[in-house]
Amino acid sequence: MRSIMVLNSKGGSGKSTIATNLASYYASQGKRVALVDFDPQASSMEWLAARPVGRKSIIGIDASGGNMRMPRNVDIAIYDTPAAVRGKDLSNYLRRPQSIIIPILPSPIDMRAAIPFIQKVLANGRVARRECRVALVANRCRENTNVYHQLSDFLKKVRKAPFISVLRETQNYNKAADRGLGVLELAPYLVRRDQDQWQPIIKWVNSKRSQPVNA
Numbered sequence: 001m002r003s004i005m006v007l008n009s010k011g012g013s014g015k016s017t018i019a020t021n022l023a024s025y026y027a028s029q030g031k032r033v034a035l036v037d038f039d040p041q042a043s044s045m046e047w048l049a050a051r052p053v054g055r056k057s058i059i060g061i062d063a064s065g066g067n068m069r070m071p072r073n074v075d076i077a078i079y080d081t082p083a084a085v086r087g088k089d090l091s092n093y094l095r096r097p098q099s100i101i102i103p104i105l106p107s108p109i110d111m112r113a114a115i116p117f118i119q120k121v122l123a124n125g126r127v128a129r130r131e132c133r134v135a136l137v138a139n140r141c142r143e144n145t146n147v148y149h150q151l152s153d154f155l156k157k158v159r160k161a162p163f164i165s166v167l168r169e170t171q172n173y174n175k176a177a178d179r180g181l182g183v184l185e186l187a188p189y190l191v192r193r194d195q196d197q198w199q200p201i202i203k204w205v206n207s208k209r210s211q212p213v214n215a
C-alpha cells in the first residue's frame, strides 16, 4: 500500500486541502483510496461527507482518537494531520508514511515556524535513512509579492527535501472543498493553472523519489 501524509505543525497551511485533493486525484485514477483524518477538527471527513454520490468513491477513516484500522485492499492511504503536532506525537506520525508533503504559506509567521519544523522532520531517523521521503509545497501564493519570493528562496535552500510546487491562492480551492471535490474535478476552463501546478506534485508522488529507498 502506498502512503502519503500531509504534515505541518502550523495551522491553516493547507494540509486538509492538499490531502483531499490528493485523495480525489488518486480516486480519479481508479485507485482504492483511504483518506485518513487524524484531526479532531475533521476537515477531511467533512469534505468527504459533502462528496456527491456518483463521483469516484473514497474510503473515509476517522483516526482522530489516534487509532485506526486500515481496510483491506487499499491502494493508497492519504493521511491528513492536525496542527500543533510536535515532540512524541510528531515521531509517532513520522512512523506511518512512505512520503510526506509539507505545505507552507508565504507569511513571515509561517516561514519562521517552518524552519524548526522542517529541521525536526529531516532529523527524524526514518527520514534521514530515506525510509520516508519529504517534499515541500508553497501554498496560497501570489507570485508577484515579496513574501512569495522570500518563501521560494527559503524553500529552494532546504537541502534533503525538494521544493516541488507552488500552488496559487484561488477561490477554486474553497469552491471545490465546499462540494467535496478536488480542484481538478471542477470545470477544466476554471482550473488550467491549478492543473499545471498540481502536475509536479503528481509527478513526485508517482516517482521513485517519493518512495523509500529500500522499497
Ligand SMILES: Nc1ncnc2c1ncn2[C@@H]1O[C@H](COP(=O)(O)OP(=O)(O)OP(=O)(O)O)[C@@H](O)[C@H]1O
Residues within 6 Å of the ligand: 010, 011, 012, 013, 014, 015, 016, 017, 018, 039, 041, 043, 081, 082, 083, 139, 140, 141, 167, 168, 169, 170, 171, 173, 174, 177
Ligand atoms: N491555495 C489556496 N487558495 C485559497 N485558499 C486556500 C488554499 N489552500 C487552502 N486554502 C484555504 O485555507 C484554509 C486553510 O486550509 P486547510 O484547512 O487546508 O489548512 P490546514 O493546514 O488543514 O488547517 P488546520 O491546521 O486547521 O487543519 C481553508 O479555508 C482552505 O480552503
Ligand SMILES: [Mg+2]
Residues within 6 Å of the ligand: 015, 016, 017, 039, 043, 080, 081, 082
Ligand atoms: Mg486541516
